Each structure stands twice: as structure tokens, then as C-alpha cells.
Amino acid sequence: MTTVAAYAAPAAKAPLERTTIERRPVGESDVLIDIKFAGICHSDIHQAREGWGEAIFPMVPGHEIAGVVSEVGPGVTKFAVGDRVGVGCMVDSCRECDNCKAGLQQYCDRGPTWTYNSVGRDGEPTYGGYSEKIVVDENYVVRIPEGLSLDVAAPLLCAGITTYSPLKRWNAGPGKRVAVVGLGGLGHMGVKIAHAMGAEVTVLSQSLRKKDDGLKLGADHYYATSDPATFENLKGTFDVILNTVSAPLDFGAYLSLLRTGGAMVNVGLPEEPVHVALSSLFGNLRNLTTSNIGGIPETQEMLDFCAEHSLGAEIELIGAAEINDAYERVVASDVRYRFVIDTATI
Numbered sequence: 001m002t003t004v005a006a007y008a009a010p011a012a013k014a015p016l017e018r019t020t021i022e023r024r025p026v027g028e029s030d031v032l033i034d035i036k037f038a039g040i041c042h043s044d045i046h047q048a049r050e051g052w053g054e055a056i057f058p059m060v061p062g063h064e065i066a067g068v069v070s071e072v073g074p075g076v077t078k079f080a081v082g083d084r085v086g087v088g089c090m091v092d093s094c095r096e097c098d099n100c101k102a103g104l105q106q107y108c109d110r111g112p113t114w115t116y117n118s119v120g121r122d123g124e125p126t127y128g129g130y131s132e133k134i135v136v137d138e139n140y141v142v143r144i145p146e147g148l149s150l151d152v153a154a155p156l157l158c159a160g161i162t163t164y165s166p167l168k169r170w171n172a173g174p175g176k177r178v179a180v181v182g183l184g185g186l187g188h189m190g191v192k193i194a195h196a197m198g199a200e201v202t203v204l205s206q207s208l209r210k211k212d213d214g215l216k217l218g219a220d221h222y223y224a225t226s227d228p229a230t231f232e233n234l235k236g237t238f239d240v241i242l243n244t245v246s247a248p249l250d251f252g253a254y255l256s257l258l259r260t261g262g263a264m265v266n267v268g269l270p271e272e273p274v275h276v277a278l279s280s281l282f283g284n285l286r287n288l289t290t291s292n293i294g295g296i297p298e299t300q301e302m303l304d305f306c307a308e309h310s311l312g313a314e315i316e317l318i319g320a321a322e323i324n325d326a327y328e329r330v331v332a333s334d335v336r337y338r339f340v341i342d343t344a345t346i
Helices: 042-048 151-156 158-167 183-199 212-217 228-231 249-256 295-307 320-331
Strands: 002-008 017-023 030-041 064-070 084-087 090-092 133-137 175-181 202-204 221-224 239-242 258-266 287-290 317-320 338-342
Touching: 002 133, 017 133, 030 151, 042 320, 064 133, 064 151, 084 151, 090 133, 090 212, 151 183, 151 221, 151 295, 151 317, 151 338, 158 183, 158 239, 158 295, 175 183, 183 202, 183 212, 183 239, 183 295, 202 212, 212 221, 249 258, 317 320, 320 338
Parallel strands: 175 202, 175 239, 202 221, 239 258, 258 287, 317 338
Antiparallel strands: 002 017, 030 064, 030 133, 030 338, 064 084
16 A cells, blocks of 8 residues: 545545555556646535535545556556556546446446545555545556646646537537536636537626627637526527536526537536426427546546637646645636646645
């Protein structure tokens, strides 16, 4: 076992504090990664505060991990010491079900092993990226292309794939109109990626406060959802609506903005149940659906796409001592657009 420094929540809603954790020995197919940067996702806060239900403590959050391989197991074939790599939301799955075999490990029939707040096949809890090092099976590690610096690449391991996967699935591209709801950690990557795919991109945000940013990131249009005229003027406009916010919405109002056959895809997960009137789905072949990150092959595809188009996250780099303040700022929507921890400060 290797003892490493980390930041952990000792209990639900408790401030994170510096501690040490044990990482397993490097096994046959494992790689040891020196973590350089770890993004702060709103999911980290939901779980550390038990907003999504009972959790495992102490909890070391972090599933946007970028680092460098420092050791490989004897059976490793995909990576070598010195490679630039990333780890996202999961570190294992059953590998036997149809979804796993199809590269859709996030939909594993037995449930994937999440990077943190989960229990591995060895029966031990998993600890995430707010730490110095991590040991991961090579089959759940991806390569970060040289065209991306590690700090701006880290958030792509969640925010990037979470938006790339549904945009690809619903054929965002030339001739398609895409609306992104919310311009935060997920939303700003949704704008960048949809624009790079060739779609006409609109941001739907509560106010026009971030309009200049949205247009610089690649949006063609920007509207305030607090203005009732927005919903009247944009009825029947969009092929895809990518909802990135983790708060209840008036789904009927948003669904009215879809064209025939269009889809509203939800990638934000509110802590409380939401209400949808089925009548808002009838009459115009509207689709209301969700998307959950992406499999390992698609995550690699996303990273290669982002490198090709020079797409990194917009980040605020922080030291580990600033994590608790960063959590409060995320909740207050006071970040542009992703906090990233320099793990050298842990």
C-alpha cells in the first residue's frame, strides 16, 4: 500500500480537510498516476453534502483527473511511464455485460465502480482525485493528447464527455440548432463543443450577465430565460436542447422550443424530484431524455476531438487550501467556469 496526502470530507456537509489515504499496490494491469490537476465538479458537492442520498465517508471527491504515469504493472500494454493520462467518473465495471462489451461502461448492468463514493471489486471504498496519486486499471484510463495542457484538460474528463456524448448522439452539427441551458462548468463546454461540431448554438441563461462570455465561447445567440418573450419568440426553434443545470425547470416551456423530432437532453441532476406534464411531449414528436457521461472509448474520442479543435476548459486554478471556499462559490455560480486544484499544493 502507498500512503498519499488527500483532501477529504470526514462527514456529510463537513468542510474538507487535509488527511492521508492508502492506495493499493500496483497490480498486473494497473497504472500509478501522479495527479497533477483535479477539477471541482458540482457533483462533488452534491455527494459530499449527501444531496443525492447517503454517501460513504470519509470521502475524497474528484473525478476530473489529469496526471502522469509513474509506474505500470507487468501486464500493462496501453501506457508507459511518463505518459500524460486522465481518469474520469469511473474506474471499473463488470466488463461482461452487453453494455460493457459495447464500450458503454457507464451503463454497466451491475453498475460501474465510480472513482469515489463507491466500493470496488476488492470491497474497499474508492477515493478520488483530490489527492497526490491514484492507482487505476489501464482499461479505465485515457490518454491526454499533447495538444491539451493538463490543467485545462482535467475538466474534460467529466464536463467535456458529459456534453460531448449527447451532442454526438443527437447529431449536433451543420444545419442543426442547439440550445445550451446554463452557462456554467458543463454549459460552457457544451457551447464550445457544439460550435466546433458546426451547429448553430444558442445559450439560454437566467440573465444576460454572461452574454459576452457566451458569444466568445462560440454561441451565435444568447437569451435570458427570465424574459417571458424568450419562450414565445423561440417556439419550435431547436433540434437539441442540452440542459446542464441541476435545478428544476418548467419543462413544458422548454419542450415547446423544440422542433418536430427534437430532443431535450438533461445532463444536470437536481437533488429533488421534477415534474413533467406528459401533455408537453405530445403533438410534436418531442423527446425528453438524459445522458450519463460516456464510455471509455467515447471519452478518448472526445479528448482527441478537443485537442484537434484546441478546446480546453475555462478554468480558475486554485490551491488545495481553497477547496472549501471554491465549493461555496460553485453553489453561488461564482466561477468562470471550472475550478481546478493544483494537486502539488495538497
